[in-house]
Every structure is written in C-alpha cells, then in structure tokens.
Amino acid sequence: xxxxxxxxxxxxxxxxEPFGDIMAALDALDDGETLRLVSSFEPKPLYEVVTDRGFxxxxxxxxxxxxxxxxxxx
Numbered sequence: 001x002x003x004x005x006x007x008x009x010x011x012x013x014x015x016x017e018p019f020g021d022i023m024a025a026l027d028a029l030d031d032g033e034t035l036r037l038v039s040s041f042e043p044k045p046l047y048e049v050v051t052d053r054g055f056x057x058x059x060x061x062x063x064x065x066x067x068x069x070x071x072x073x074x
Contacts, residue, residue: 005070006033012040022046026055026071037069 011018056074
C-alpha cells in the first residue's frame, strides 16, 4: 500500500457503535485512495468485513492504546 490517505476516521471520537460511520467512509473512497482508521484497539472483527467488501488493509500499532488501519480498494 502506498497510503495516499484521502481521509482519516478516528473512531475513538464516535459516541456509540462506529460501524455505520466506517462503512460510509469506505463507500466514499475512490480507487487509489486510502482511509486511515484510528482506534483504541486492534479492530479484528472489521478485517473480514473489509476483505469481503473488496478492500485490503494494513494495521500498525502506534501506541499501547492506538492502532492505525490503512484501508484501500484491493
């Protein structure tokens, strides 16, 4: 992934379940663009969903309670 980040979604700032916000951000992503998802934990349940929807992802833990997931079209 070359990480041409088009947008960043920090789910730590979302009150409640962030799934809808994440899916909306992915739907808005153009080919070649990357969504950076910021979370307080590794969002393992999300991986199968994004893969099934035709995306690739790369995860990096940047702090004990901060994970960045770069998501782009496969």
